[in-house]
Amino acid sequence: MKSKNPLFCDQVQPQVLGIHPYIPGKPVSELQRELGLQNITKLASNENPLGASPKVIEAIQAELVDIARYPDGSAYALKHTLAEFLGVQASQLVIGNGSNEVLELVARVFAGPEDEIIYSQYAFAVYPISAQVVGATGVEVPAKDWGHDLSAMLAAVTDKTKVIYLANPNNPTGTFFSKQAWQAFIEKVPQNIIVVLDEAYVEYAQSFLDADVFFNGVDYIDDYPNLLVSRTFSKAYGLASLRIGYMVGNPETIQYINQVREPFNVNHYAQVAAQYALADQDFVNEAVLVNQQGMRQVIEVLEELDIQYIPSIGNFVCIDLGEAALEYNQKLLKEGVIVRPVANYGMTNYLRISIGTQVENQYFIDALKKVYQP
Ligand SMILES: Cc1ncc(COP(=O)(O)O)c(C=O)c1O
Incomplete structure (x- = not known):
């Protein structure tokens, strides 16, 4: 049985009390459990969309x-x-x-x-x-x-x-x-x-x-x-x-x-x-190439929709959705797309999108176009 106010809590080191834990990307299985969705695209943890060699x-x-x-x-x-x-x-x-x-x-x-x-x-x-x-x-x-x-x-x-x-x-x-x-x-x-x-x-x-x-x-x-x-x-x-x-x-x-x-x-x-x-290294080169193409694919649509973004040389890009960023995150989740809110970084207006395969990026683009209201 859990005691309500365990004494050992007083012994937790003061520096540990202040830690804001790392917030990972939402796992696909979690969204499946929550919304009962089958088709989910996760673009939230900067993973390699090609898998491994x-x-x-x-x-x-x-x-x-x-x-x-x-x-x-x-x-x-x-x-x-x-x-x-x-x-x-x-x-x-x-x-x-x-x-x-x-x-x-x-x-x-x-x-x-x-x-x-x-x-x-x-x-x-x-x-x-x-x-x-x-x-x-x-x-x-x-x-x-x-x-x-x-x-x-x-x-x-x-x-x-x-x-x-x-x-x-x-x-x-x-x-x-x-x-x-x-x-x-x-x-x-x-x-x-x-x-x-x-x-x-x-x-x-x-x-x-x-x-x-x-x-x-x-x-x-x-x-x-x-x-x-x-x-x-x-x-x-x-x-x-x-x-x-x-x-x-x-x-x-x-x-x-x-x-x-x-x-x-x-x-x-x-x-x-x-x-x-x-x-x-052929696999790595392929992953890098797919990322370059995917970044272009996503950026083109952001520019078409006039959505501001922070130019990125990684496999992800932060997009500015204003005060509604977290609402957009919820709407994208309902469309089966997991991206990453970055409010914990003080970037409350932004969502971070990992670059996926051409098909995954298109899935995100379609969902974004569906929910986005300029
Ligand atoms: C800048 C940066 N450094 C380090 C890491 C840690 O990666 P890992 O522990 O998987 O090597 C990450 C993961 O997202 C990262 O973005």
Whole structure:
């Protein structure tokens, strides 16, 4: 039986009481339960609409016999494959249960009460949560044109700053900062402050940007020992359900992160899948191409309907539906389309739409046209 006012509640750490939990996209099964709909299109979690490489599926199936065994806690094989792919040493890698895990671990290793962690307004929701969990003060720097204002972030540095989180491109806004802006920033950050560059959508970003504007954070690791770059297999590689991502940095920093992670944080199937996924770059290229085409398909209709949006180089786009955004969200749900409200980011007028296949995008477009009243 539940007691009404359990005494242990008084013992919950004060920083935990203040946490606003991460709000995930609504699962298809939940909408099915709620509205009894059969045909549902989910464009709410920036997943890969093509699924995963068939080679990955085949490889995992072949490994099912090993289900009773613990995974390799050091992820030896994956780290070596990944090290070769990235042109780094295996000792420069930590593998996470999604990149979400490694992003949080950085705060645990480098910050505590009294410290400050800087991130941008509208930046990925996991950064403020990571700061709060360790009792650090989250310093939110106002965004510029929905994106990171790197000069203002530099100006926010104090002697209490321990970590700066950056997302390039950012989720949910899809904004990016250029190679020039990045270089001007990273060379000025004091070397005792950890800079985390979250590149969850790097594959899509590269496909949208000119070569002189795009940059790859891993290229800067050797020059900046305080830099950590995180990537994920959840997006372009299509492994969101398996939960696997990683962080690259200098071996010493990485070693500390490895020290605090759970011994078996990444399951065997995720490790195997990631290796096969890396080997199938044709699949990644196809996913990126489908995203480019899908983005064009959606943007064309937004322009036709005169709906404002934030230009995005990710696999999602935020659209401005004014004060009625949440009502539109409900109407789209009734049409069987799940998108993502972003009011929790302070973007009350916006909905974030993940780019799907041509057919899924059309499903969204038809529903939007049906419910939209300018
Ligand atoms: C900017 C950004 N970083 C990190 C993540 C975490 O992804 P995962 O934990 O699936 O690797 C996401 C997921 O949506 C994201 O948008």
